Amino acid sequence: MHRHTERDRLSRLKAELLRNTDPAAHALAAELAACGVDWGGRYRCRCPACWRCRRTYIQQQQRAAVAWVDGLNNADLAFASIVASGDTDINRLGETIAGLPRHNRNRIDAERRADPERWSNVALRAWIEVDAVGGDQIPLLGSSRRSLLPQIAPIALDQPEPTWLATYHGIVYVGGLNATEIGDAFRRQWPLAGQVDVRPLDQSRTVEHNVADIVSYANKHTCTTTVGTIREPWPISWQAAYYSMIAHRRNAFEFLRFGIGSSYDSTYIVDEVCTNGYEDDAMPFVYSSIILPM
Numbered sequence: 475m476h477r478h479t480e481r482d483r484l485s486r487l488k489a490e491l492l493r494n495t496d497p498a499a500h501a502l503a504a505e506l507a508a509c510g511v512d513w514g515g516r517y518r519c520r521c522p523a524c525w526r527c528r529r530t531y532i533q534q535q536q537r538a539a540v541a542w543v544d545g546l547n548n549a550d551l552a553f554a555s556i557v558a559s560g561d562t563d564i565n566r567l568g569e570t571i572a573g574l575p576r577h578n579r580n581r582i583d584a585e586r587r588a589d590p591e592r593w594s595n596v597a598l599r600a601w602i603e604v605d606a607v608g609g610d611q612i613p614l615l616g617s618s619r620r621s622l623l624p625q626i627a628p629i630a631l632d633q634p635e636p637t638w639l640a641t642y643h644g645i646v647y648v649g650g651l652n653a654t655e656i657g658d659a660f661r662r663q664w665p666l667a668g669q670v671d672v673r674p675l676d677q678s679r680t681v682e683h684n685v686a687d688i689v690s691y692a693n694k695h696t697c698t699t700t701v702g703t704i705r706e707p708w709p710i711s712w713q714a715a716y717y718s719m720i721a722h723r724r725n726a727f728e729f730l731r732f733g734i735g736s737s738y739d740s741t742y743i744v745d746e747v748c749t750n751g752y753e754d755d756a757m758p759f760v761y762s763s764i765i766l767p768m
């Protein structure tokens with residue numbers, strides 16, 4: 475998307491947030507307005523709704539993910555996409571998102587109990603994406619999503635708000651397993667057709683290129699719904715509802731990602747981050763415990 479389009483979208487979002495009665499919406503509008511303006515232009519709002527901070531965040535996550543896979547090959551990794559569940563209430567969707575890391579960890583723990591030898595190495599870095607589908611769009615969805623949707627979420631009919639869906643995209647270190655085995659295991663947690671997609675990486679490209687693309691894809695925030703062959707932009711009220719919900723979280727980018735370490739990693743969980751204050755060109759997130767057993 476072109477920069478001026480992003481600026482237009484941001485202006486419309488700020489205006490919509492200010493029409494809202496939610497104090498978090500007003501606070502978010504103020505943050506977005508201050509980004510690139512306050513502190514002599516150096517202030518960064520660190521909001522996923524902000525194209526400037528999103529771009530910086532994606533670059534930081536790409537660097538971290540590429541460092542994470544250092545020394546690995548495409549065959550050591552897989553790309554996982556999971557459609558978890560949905561809700562017509564955006565705040566309840568927030569609770570679903572908050573529970574995703576635990577559900578994933580429980581699944582991997584269960585596999586490790588059953589087969590510690592083969593599952594101990596498996597590790598994951600994932601980013602959560604929210605999709606939205608309006609009641610009038612449901613008949614136009616692709617057939618697999620159309621049949622999945624009513625099984626995982628209440629359907630938004632006769633109401634202005636959509637059905638919100640929590641999805642995540644992740645890079646899996648398969649640790650001697652393969653993408654099919656990882657997919658089979660995840661389907662024990664998310665058993666419906668179309669809920670789990672785990673595939674090998676593109677062998678014709680470098681591992682760094684593949685990983686950077688997954689990070690970019692998983693954090694795209696296009697705020698569109700794909701219906702048939704076209705992508706319809708979310709109404710601005712949906713964007714305001716979504717970004718206000720995540721603005722309630724202490725660190726919205728952190729809320730939208732998680733990691734699971736190999737069981738050899740003494741810290742085990744890789745989603746612990748520390749902040750080191752502001753930097754001009756980097757998001758202030760430093761992974762302190764990302765270790766892959768080699």
Ligand SMILES: [Zn+2]
Pocket residue numbers: 506509510518519520521524525526527528
């Ligand atoms: Zn910003």
